Amino acid sequence: MRLGVNYNKSLFFVSDRNEHLSQSIPTSIELAFFSKFSGNKDWHHDYHLPEWGITTGYYDYYSEILGRMYSLSFTFNQTLINSKKGKLTLPIQFGGVYSPSHFDIDSNPLNNAIGNTFSFLLGLAISYQYQIHPNWSLTSSLKLQHFSNGALGVPNDGINLFSPTFGINYHFKDYKVPQKANIPSRNQQKRKIYFGILGGTGLKEIRPFWDKKYMFFNLTTYLEYQIGKLSSLQLGLDAFYNLGEKADIERLWTTRALEEDIPDFKQIALLIGHELAVGKVGLVTQIGYYLYKPFENDDKFYQRVGLKYYWTKKRKIFSSLILKTHGFGASDALEWGIGYRF
Structure with a gap:
């Protein structure tokens, strides 16, 4: 177990219409608690004994428009390379953000980035941890974070931060982790190809109807090819x-x-994706291309990132929470779904 403090200086990425928001260099301070997974499952060792963590963050944008933000997030920290003095890790972060200075049509009309008091946080980093003492280590990271409300409210252009991060950690005495040889191996799946179907829904707010939300429905069918134990x-x-x-x-x-006639609002798209298995959880990344979209109001391409949770031992029934974006940053929808894998 370890307790760490990180300090970040960030580069601010916004769309052209939001250049007025990027006139400062945001800073943030994070307090994080991490612990290793128990080691009593096969996949813990597949990921070189990863860590799970809870992080609280304070963000100051030095701007009257954006103000300050406060975050609480969960992190899955996978070890990539391990050595005697240090290790290279890949932290993946999911959480929520509280934004007091969100958009308000009367008091804060220039904040096109964050439209609600509460929004979502997604983060990915590459991090190196160097041990300077049995109980102390230093951390340096390159981190990419995205903040948005998943189109639950407008405006919703979102915020993208790229941050060099420096931190210090105090390590408590760890428990003894079981060796992989003492753990029953997972049965290898004989089948390589699966067919999946996923139905999704959610709410979305559009301009200029403030506070009015509309339902949407998605249907996804896909073939899945297993390329290893985890991917x-x-x-x-x-x-x-x-x-x-x-x-x-x-x-x-x-x-x-x-x-002219009103164009059809329905859409059909081709998607390709990748899923990384972490126990009963699947980390999903996808990119799609619209094949049928009569009304051209967004990019031809879209992206998805999110989570699946498999409720059965054979990974057949699952639920999902997935964020869909356009232009690698502008949130389009937050999709809640349930599916089945044949």
Whole structure:
């Protein structure tokens, strides 16, 4: 177990229309508690005895528009390279953010980045930890973080931070971790190819109807090819039925008095993806390309990142929480889903 403090100086990435938000260099301080997984499961050793952690963060943007933010997140910290004096790790971070200076049409109309009091945090880093004493270590990292509300409120352009990070850790005495030889091996799956189906839904707010939310529905079918004990590749189709998109198109045609027929709001896309198995959890990354999208209001490509949780031993029934974005940063929807893998 260890307790650490990290200090970050960040580069701010925003869209062209939000350049007024990136006039300062944000700083943050994080307090983190980490502990190793118990070592009593096969996958703990597959990931070289990873750590789990809880982190609280304080962010100061030195801006009256963005103000300060406070975060609470969970981190899965995988060891990539281990040596006597140090180790290289890959921390993956999920959590929530409290933003007192969020968008308000009267008091803070220039904050196009964060539209709600509470939003989501996703983070990925590459980190090196160097042991300077049996109880003390130093940490340096390069971290990428994304903050947004998943289109639950508008505006929702989001914030992307790239941060060099420096920290110090105090290590408590660890328990003795079981050796892999004493742990029953997981049965190897004979099947290499699976077929999956996933239904998703959620709520989305669109401009300019403040506080009005619309439901959307997604259906995903895919083939999954197992490329190892921990990884699989996916190829499939997405179908989108978004009532917010329908309302947005109808509003646009009405206000502009356009004479041509209203285009179809439904969408179909091709997706490719990767899933990393971490026990009963799957870490999902996908990229998609719209094959059918009559109303061109976003990029042709979209991205997804999120989690699956498998409820059965054979990894057949699962639920999911996935963030869909356009342009590698602008949140489009937060999708809640349930699926089955054949």
